[in-house]
Amino acid sequence: MYALNETHDPALTSWVASANTPDTDFPIQNLPFASFRRQGSSEAFRGGVAIGDQILDLAAAANSGVFNDLPLTALMACAGPDLNPFMAMGRDAWSALRLALSQTLRAGALAESALTNCLVPQAQAEYKLPCHIHDYTDFYTSIFHATAVGSLFRPDNPLLPNYKWVPIGYHGRASSIGVSGQSFPRPCGQTKAPDATEPSFGPCKRLDYEVEVGIYVGKGNALGDTVSIDEAEDHIFGLCLFNDWSARDIQAWEYQPLGPFLAKNFASTVSPWIITNEALAPFRSAFTRDAADPQPLPYLTGDNNTAQGGYDLTLECFIKTAGSDAENKVSTSNFRHSYWTAAQMLAHHTVNGCNLQPGDLIGSGTQSGPDHKEAGSLLELTRGGKEPLPLANGETRTFLQDGDSVIMRGHCEKAGARRIGFGEVVSTVLPARVRA
Amino acid sequence: MYALNETHDPALTSWVASANTPDTDFPIQNLPFASFRRQGSSEAFRGGVAIGDQILDLAAAANSGVFNDLPLTALMACAGPDLNPFMAMGRDAWSALRLALSQTLRAGALAESALTNCLVPQAQAEYKLPCHIHDYTDFYTSIFHATAVGSLFRPDNPLLPNYKWVPIGYHGRASSIGVSGQSFPRPCGQTKAPDATEPSFGPCKRLDYEVEVGIYVGKGNALGDTVSIDEAEDHIFGLCLFNDWSARDIQAWEYQPLGPFLAKNFASTVSPWIITNEALAPFRSAFTRDAADPQPLPYLTGDNNTAQGGYDLTLECFIKTAGSDAENKVSTSNFRHSYWTAAQMLAHHTVNGCNLQPGDLIGSGTQSGPDHKEAGSLLELTRGGKEPLPLANGETRTFLQDGDSVIMRGHCEKAGARRIGFGEVVSTVLPARVRA
Known part of the structure; x- marks a missing residue:
């Protein structure tokens, strides 16, 4: 700290x-x-x-x-x-x-x-991109997101038994990470409707954003070494805004048993500015769990890095449609709701000796808040596409349409401190390129 | 071709x-x-x-x-x-x-x-390492491995419904890939016994190797572009031997819902030599499916790249224990048993516009053959650790012990062609480093 x-x-x-x-x-x-x-x-x-x-x-x-x-x-x-x-x-x-x-x-x-x-x-x-990102890892630290998405993918079993013990993470694709201003064609892929006997191929029909925080690794560690929870803050260079684009229909069909792949690796977008961990010092937040939640294992608790391990960072998301200049706010959430801290993510990532390198990017996972309106994805806001989301400009969305831009902004604000902002990350969906 | x-x-x-x-x-x-x-x-x-x-x-x-x-x-x-x-x-x-x-x-x-x-x-x-590996992707192309492992992790549901449609893959860790000669400490992590109420922390007790083939990408593709199945062979530079180390007990507890993470990213080892795709031309093999298997979607079939899309590449695996010089052969398998071809892996990987870069590494997944003795991991050979594997030197193994070296060799041999070999990949397990 x-x-x-x-x-x-x-x-x-x-x-x-x-x-x-x-x-x-x-x-x-x-x-x-x-x-x-x-x-x-x-x-x-x-x-x-x-x-x-x-x-x-x-x-x-x-x-x-x-x-x-x-x-x-x-x-x-x-x-x-x-x-x-x-x-x-x-x-x-x-x-x-x-x-x-x-x-x-x-x-x-x-x-x-x-x-x-x-x-x-x-x-x-x-x-x-502010640095060469060697490896990109995405975590899944919002228990509200995990529960809401889990209930859509696995209605009988939304929050898995490991969630409150393991900071769940997986490796993402580094090559397709771009900086704010990125545009990309709507991905094509295999999908299978629940009532279909066979999959079919075509442009994604359930294209979504994910409101995330990106954490840049500063100092790395050698293969075989660990970064303890009490050392982890020294390895965090800073934070950015991060949109981890997701193709929900591709994801649903491909993700068992080894996790998301083509549903995620077609594009991910970071904001240009890295807000340093030191600049965020006034905005560290208390880390609270429900009394019934288990105490994490010792390698995830340490001496002092969990008590103020969170960040009071407001995250706002807007959709701008092709036919209108309006920035339609769709959600506001806050990184302080994360179930696991950045230090816990780093300590967990290296506890097996995995080496991190300067410039590695760690995604927080979608930061949804406790209220349904604070959800960081359309999948959640529309309850799996069942409830269209009205936009302020009179349009509605279940999932993203071609030409839509998604804008995310973030800021930290607190009595007694100067407000600081993260700038923005904006990126735009282009029509699918379908080969003849 | x-x-x-x-x-x-x-x-x-x-x-x-x-x-x-x-x-x-x-x-x-x-x-x-x-x-x-x-x-x-x-x-x-x-x-x-x-x-x-x-x-x-x-x-x-x-x-x-x-x-x-x-x-x-x-x-x-x-x-x-x-x-x-x-x-x-x-x-x-x-x-x-x-x-x-x-x-x-x-x-x-x-x-x-x-x-x-x-x-x-x-x-x-x-x-x-022969090149800078930007991104590493691991596939899961042996249906025999997928079925055997699936039956251990999910006895009621070993081969998932997507397997014969989707070349299942996931992103791995590039930073911890080393070249033959690599040694690494036994990873520590969370595990949970099936009958335990809570997880515990400590050195992995079920450390395993995976016999894989690595495929190096030559020419890349821009974000948003696809590599068709008929173009894919032109993007393959060559093949190597690949040991994708795995911590089975960590994997079992962490892998739901986003796939393997700490169970895999502590080390992976490639052979030093890349055998070019052109050198392998005499050893391309017919691609056969059971008559009952579905015809893959058109983007995975193309005009001519699946008929001889396999490689007749013999893969041998040996364990050398700390106290003995004997190289104990534990399995022989062949890459021709792969359910999906290298060209299919590349076409699938890019069908959503994901960009590959020269030097990217694509793992084939564990190459287990149809016979139980041809399994490419101890998990399979010992049926989940239940049947100790006798070694030729008189020792037995369920999973790997500290000091064990795993050696993999490969070669192609055929009447009318000169035999060529892959050299070897060897790497050694060191004792866990447990912090005081």
């Missing part, structure tokens, strides 16, 4: 004026990381930090003469197209750079004149 | 004398690829081709002055530590280099004097 320090002071303001507006996602208390370049340019992608409506170009900042020592070494690790070298440096380097950026972007800082030349407006930027 | 050509001529011999012995795995008809350097040296790893008991150093060969045009370009793509650039070049480049190597390594070739200096004895070499 990170202690609060001067970088979290809600009174801090920046000489970048747009960082001081009440509704910005990127005040000086946030300082998230991405990989960017100017739109349509042939510039190399390099690391950037968001400040208000600007991006601090970290390759330029490394050459500005403003920074020295560990912060300068850290900046140099951010100057290439992938942030993996910086993520691998570990917590001391991350904190040192955060402090140095906070001090130099602060109102009144002497560095203002030198760093002004290192700013690029976000409106002129394009992004790529 | 590859046609037979002069490189397959069984009468060919090499000026490397060890390539002409009847029992070598690496006659001039084989010419498999690896990444190697001299043992214990600080040399850079680079591509190599096995010939008899020697390795042709491809970086040295590129500088030998012997090669020109496309073969030279291909050699230059093999000169670095990872073969991905060569794998990405596609079939024309692979074939051109194979033909050039066959002609220059042939008995009587003028290149002998120049290439003699490019040989490194295999006895002096060490290997790494």
Whole structure:
């Protein structure tokens, strides 16, 4: 866990004026990381930090003469197209750079004149994945999602006996993860109607999104080593928004006995900005279970990392249809409802000696809240497609149509802290490509 | 599919004398690829081709002055530590280099004097993974394995209704794949005895191997594009031996509903040599189903790629225990028993637009044959640990013990063709590391 320090002071303001507006996602208390370049340019992608409506170009900042020592070494690790070298440096380097950026972007800082030349407006930027994602693992940490989906796939047996003991996870596809702005054709595949004797082939008819939080691994571990629950927070670089697209009809037919495959691996989309774990320190949340829930095994509890292991992170989801500019809100949920913490996911993932690498992405699983309206997927909101969801613009949806864009936003807000935001992840469904 | 050509001529011999012995795995008809350097040296790893008991150093060969045009370009793509650039070049480049190597390594070739200096004895070499494996997917293509394992995990429902329609696959962990020689600690994890009320934590008690064939993707496809069944063979670079280690007790407790995770991702081991798809042309095998089996959907059949879609590849497995030098054979099976072909796996994997990348590894799933003695895992050979397996050295095994090494070998043999071998994959179980 990170202690609060001067970088979290809600009174801090920046000489970048747009960082001081009440509704910005990127005040000086946030300082998230991405990989960017100017739109349509042939510039190399390099690391950037968001400040208000600007991006601090970290390759330029490394050459500005403003920074020295560990912060300068850290900046140099951010100057290439992938942030993996910086993520691998570990917590001391991350904190040192955060402090140095906070001090130099602060109102009144002497560095203002030198760093002004290192700013690029976000409106002129394009992004790529912030790092090379070696492996992607998806967990299943919302007990409300697991119960609701389980009741659709297995009405007689919705929540399996292992759920409250094992942080259930599975490996996903790294190659098809894209950054916000991604579009992809509706997937084709095999499906079988419950009353059909044979499967058939065609475009997915039950295309869905999943509102997830992505967790980026910073420091890795060697094969055979474990990351204990008490060490796990030091291995978390930061969080992003994550849409884990799902083809429900393909999933229902293929997932036994080895889990989801083609139902998931056609696309997954991350937000461009990684909100660092240190920036999230003011928003850690209590971790509560029902009194009747079992105490997890010792390797999942540790000394102190579960008591405030959650994140009070509001997650909003919107659908924008092809024929309208309206962003129709379909749900609001919160990551604090997760049954398992990020530290528990990491400790579990490595308890058998599995090696994590800097830049690995860990999905939280769909974050549905306790109320039906807080569900993080259409599968849940429409009760398996049986109850069409009315949109504010007058349309309805059971599952997604071609041309639909799904937008997810997230923010942390709390009395006594400066609100920080996650930006957004938006991606669009294109028509299926059916071969002649 | 590859046609037979002069490189397959069984009468060919090499000026490397060890390539002409009847029992070598690496006659001039084989010419498999690896990444190697001299043992214990600080040399850079680079591509190599096995010939008899020697390795042709491809970086040295590129500088030998012997090669020109496309073969030279291909050699230059093999000169670095990872073969991905060569794998990405596609079939024309692979074939051109194979033909050039066959002609220059042939008995009587003028290149002998120049290439003699490019040989490194295999006895002096060490290997790494032949390429960067971006994503690893494991299939489940032996119906005999699926039925036997299904009957242990789900006695009432061994072979699920989707098996004969869907080439079942799931994503595995790329980071923990190692090359032959890998050792790893016995994994720890949660298990639950059927009669226990709660799970417990500790070292795996049912550690197992899986005899698999690995398929390396050559040319990839863009996100949203598909690889049709008739194009799929052009995307297959070659095959290797693959041991997909499995912790059966961890698997039984964790695998519902999203599939295996910690039961598999602690280690997987490949053989150093990739046998090219072209080298395997003489050994393609008929693809037979029972008359009662359903005809697969059209995207899995195509015009001609299933009739000879199998590989007649003998797979042998041995256990070497800590206290003895004996290699105790425990099974012999054959990849021709696979219910789904490699081309079907690739076509299925991409039918939803999932992008494959050069160097991706596709596991065949455990290759068990129709007879119980041909099973590719201890789980099957011991019927779930109930019938200890006698070893030739007098010991018995239900599951693996610390210090056990598992050795897998493979070869193709047929009248009218020169026998070729796969070399071996060997790896060793170390004691669990239990934290105090």
